[in-house]
Amino acid sequence: MDELQLITRIIIELISNSSGELSARLKQRLNATLISQGHPGLDEKKYGCRKFADFLKGPLGEYVKLEWPEGSGDVRVTLKRDVAPTRQKLVSRESRAKVDRPTALRSDVWQAFTNPDTSRKRFYNLVTNRVIHFVEGVDHEYHLLVDSKPADFVEIIQIPVDAHRAWMSEFLELAAVTPGELVPLQALVNSTYSSDVNAAFTKALGDRELQWRQMRTLKISERIQAWAVEHNINPDNLSIQPAATSAPVVERPATPSGSILSPRQQAIRLLELMSDEEILKSAIPVLLNSVLSKSKF
Structure with a gap:
């Protein structure tokens, strides 16, 4: 499955079970899905499109319908009714590409x-x-x-x-x-x-x-x-x-043969592997609590 097919499948899945999605939010959801699957986000310019709406109207024109508001606002994207058979083919288990x-x-x-x-x-x-x-x-x-x-x-x-x-x-x-x-x-x-x-x-x-x-x-x-x-x-x-x-x-x-680190030496080794911040936030509170619990007041 090439990049355009992958993007098409994801967009169809995102809007197939809803009454539509605003263009800006759809792009955010698309990119989040691509990234979570190990792919880069969508770059419309690779497909000769200046905006996401142009991409939807062009390469994805046969799958989605765009509705512009009467006044100002974002375009709403819905799935064309005759896309259902295509959707089943695109999202079927057998046709899904393995994600690296x-x-x-x-x-x-x-x-x-x-x-x-x-x-x-x-x-x-x-x-x-x-x-x-x-x-x-x-x-x-x-x-x-x-x-x-x-x-x-x-x-x-x-x-x-x-x-x-x-x-x-x-x-x-x-x-x-x-x-x-x-x-x-x-x-x-x-x-x-x-x-x-x-x-x-x-x-x-x-x-x-x-x-x-x-x-x-x-x-x-x-x-x-x-x-x-x-x-x-x-x-x-x-x-x-x-x-x-x-x-x-x-x-x-x-370590020299026959030499075994004492518990104190082992603790010092562990502290050396920690940053000052880790020692301040983790090691010192634990050690302090241990010392205080043994103290008699």
């Missing part, structure tokens, strides 16, 4: 690209296909590991926070968000980006949450795949393999 989904990326790879902490260095080992990361000046062992064999490592540059915010703004433009809903969502977009801000934004979207997750996953996957191609890395090595029974292990500097 982004490959499931390894969690360590995903975090290396999405963690917004700019003080954290991240590297990919070309030999072992594993990821290491460290804060400069804090974890000297990891730093020495990279410096000892620089040809074995490629640096991973995290996705800039401006890119995350741009994707959030793009989604709000594509989704059918009411003015009342837009105010708090736009406030989150304009705030300092963090994983907590993304979580709040995702939750605030309500029933649009899944579409946003799918769009964000697609955007991040495209970034990572482009990076892999640039550095001649097989994208399959960055993905979760079907036969894998456990999550990939983050590479660690070799």
Whole structure:
């Protein structure tokens, strides 16, 4: 199924069970559906059309009917009555094209690209296909590991926070968000980006949450795949393999034989892997609660 057939099928499905849809909202719903299925939004200019209404009147003219209001207002789009047999053919289970989904990326790879902490260095080992990361000046062992064999490592540059915010703004433009809903969502977009801000934004979207997750996953996957191609890395090595029974292990500097980290050392290691914000919001409250519960007043 080519792009035009896909768009035609989606539009027919969107308006077939209603008395019609305003053009602007129909385009928003169309683009949200396309993005959720891993496709780009509609660009009418590719079909020689200046506006969405021109596209509906042209390439989709045999399927839809347009009704312009007497005064000002948006055009209403309805399905032509004789399209029913075509609709059944277009939306039948046998004729639906399989949608390409982004490959499931390894969690360590995903975090290396999405963690917004700019003080954290991240590297990919070309030999072992594993990821290491460290804060400069804090974890000297990891730093020495990279410096000892620089040809074995490629640096991973995290996705800039401006890119995350741009994707959030793009989604709000594509989704059918009411003015009342837009105010708090736009406030989150304009705030300092963090994983907590993304979580709040995702939750605030309500029933649009899944579409946003799918769009964000697609955007991040495209970034990572482009990076892999640039550095001649097989994208399959960055993905979760079907036969894998456990999550990939983050590479660690070799521990001297016979040496086992104590619980305190293990805790310090875990703290080193967290950003200052994560420590402030997660680790400190848990530790403080544990200490207070053992105190006697």
